[in-house]
Amino acid sequence: MADDVLELADKLWRGEVTTADVHPVGHLGGLAEVTDGVAFVPTFANVSAIDTDDGLLLVDTGSAVVAQLIHEELRRWNDKRLHTAIYSHGHIDHVFGVPVWEAESKANGWAAPVVYAHEHLPRRFDRYILTNGYNEIINRRQFGVDNLVWPTEYRYPDETYVDDHHLTIGGLDIELVHEKGETDDATVTWIPERRVLCCGDLFIWASPNAGNPQKVQRFPQEWAAALRRMIELKPEYLLPGHGLPVVGEARVHQALDETAYYLESIVEQTLAFMNSGARLDEALHAVSPPAELAERPYLKPVYDEPEFIVRNIWRLYGGWWDGNPASLKPSPDKVLAGELADLSGGASVLADRALALADLAKEAPERREADAALRLAGHLAEMAWLASPDDSGIQAAKQAVFSLRAEHATSTMAQGVFRWAARESSSDQG
Numbered sequence: 001m002a003d004d005v006l007e008l009a010d011k012l013w014r015g016e017v018t019t020a021d022v023h024p025v026g027h028l029g030g031l032a033e034v035t036d037g038v039a040f041v042p043t044f045a046n047v048s049a050i051d052t053d054d055g056l057l058l059v060d061t062g063s064a065v066v067a068q069l070i071h072e073e074l075r076r077w078n079d080k081r082l083h084t085a086i087y088s089h090g091h092i093d094h095v096f097g098v099p100v101w102e103a104e105s106k107a108n109g110w111a112a113p114v115v116y117a118h119e120h121l122p123r124r125f126d127r128y129i130l131t132n133g134y135n136e137i138i139n140r141r142q143f144g145v146d147n148l149v150w151p152t153e154y155r156y157p158d159e160t161y162v163d164d165h166h167l168t169i170g171g172l173d174i175e176l177v178h179e180k181g182e183t184d185d186a187t188v189t190w191i192p193e194r195r196v197l198c199c200g201d202l203f204i205w206a207s208p209n210a211g212n213p214q215k216v217q218r219f220p221q222e223w224a225a226a227l228r229r230m231i232e233l234k235p236e237y238l239l240p241g242h243g244l245p246v247v248g249e250a251r252v253h254q255a256l257d258e259t260a261y262y263l264e265s266i267v268e269q270t271l272a273f274m275n276s277g278a279r280l281d282e283a284l285h286a287v288s289p290p291a292e293l294a295e296r297p298y299l300k301p302v303y304d305e306p307e308f309i310v311r312n313i314w315r316l317y318g319g320w321w322d323g324n325p326a327s328l329k330p331s332p333d334k335v336l337a338g339e340l341a342d343l344s345g346g347a348s349v350l351a352d353r354a355l356a357l358a359d360l361a362k363e364a365p366e367r368r369e370a371d372a373a374l375r376l377a378g379h380l381a382e383m384a385w386l387a388s389p390d391d392s393g394i395q396a397a398k399q400a401v402f403s404l405r406a407e408h409a410t411s412t413m414a415q416g417v418f419r420w421a422a423r424e425s426s427s428d429q430g
Helices: 002-014 067-075 098-108 120-128 132-143 220-232 249-275 280-284 306-318 333-344 347-363 367-387 393-408 414-425
Strands: 030-035 038-041 047-052 056-057 080-088 115-118 159-161 164-170 172-179 186-191 196-200 237-240
Touching: 030 237, 038 186, 038 237, 047 067, 047 196, 047 393, 056 164, 067 098, 080 098, 080 164, 098 172, 115 120, 115 186, 120 132, 120 159, 172 220, 172 367, 186 220, 220 249, 220 306, 220 414, 237 249, 249 306, 249 347, 333 347, 333 367, 347 367, 393 414
Parallel strands: 056 080, 080 115, 115 159, 196 237
Antiparallel strands: 030 038, 038 047, 047 056, 164 172, 172 186, 186 196
């Protein structure tokens, strides 16, 4: 399986397969020993294991769903007790495996593992408990998992640190460094003797998750700076939180450098619009990543999208208002939709035009033309449904339009929202 994982990573780098086929948040399974004493388990969120004389060190521990499978996979590779676990950040797909190892340690009479994380991470767990219902809803929507249950109990870290922290485990030096990027609680783990860098979600074989529409603030400028600091370490092995390993100093350098440049360009362009007094709408439809990077196999918008990153930059530096005076204190959506439906001759007129635009999108010779038609169709279908949510014809129109939008979307984020909207049209949520 090691050869399979590393061969697949090489094919992905060379473009022989794509992240549409090997999605970075897909569950691959198996185990690869990327170098002596370092194992990598690719799952929905990856787990890296380092063998030391005092026991195993894990960087991330997986989600509750696959924690037992990860444990079994690693036990086929190494039978030492878990000495230390490090949370790269507090997202729930990375931090729910420790109880499996603790139960094993208790059964065998071993010392319990110690968990390290940045000092901001416990605050994240506190916030997740506070916003349990919201997080359950948005993650069901994002991933299309209707029975997803958001946890209310967490395994908090035993030790936290502020800026950086040095560990020595079994004679092996481990450096923990705090960074900000997708989260404000990110930990980069560097093992200089083995030239292994565990970067968490600061690199995920996709356009950086710096704009997620339903989640809290991301930090793209700080993210780029973190990537550049990682380059200075000259790692030979990059083990990401999602996706496959990157092997070879030159490849690691390129991946980190180009991801940093990708983010820096989007930040620079967006700030230029903000500093000129433009509206968010102008930036959304003009800012794009450098063309030469948009085609890189590790920067495709298969999870997040550059357009969403622009929104997050605007929120970070300029607040939530988009610059449109009508949106500062808006009319309720349903009232506006009803008014426009009345002016146009009825909600069915809006729905019919939405379907016509959807048909144009199907026949459009270029993706840009199809996207433009579908954007407008989405507005009209939603307005028609808001104005007349119980009309079965309008429900069907909304379902058709947003199903098509989901088919055309490239990112997990957009697909999840559009599929939810298609299902919503035939539910009693209206």
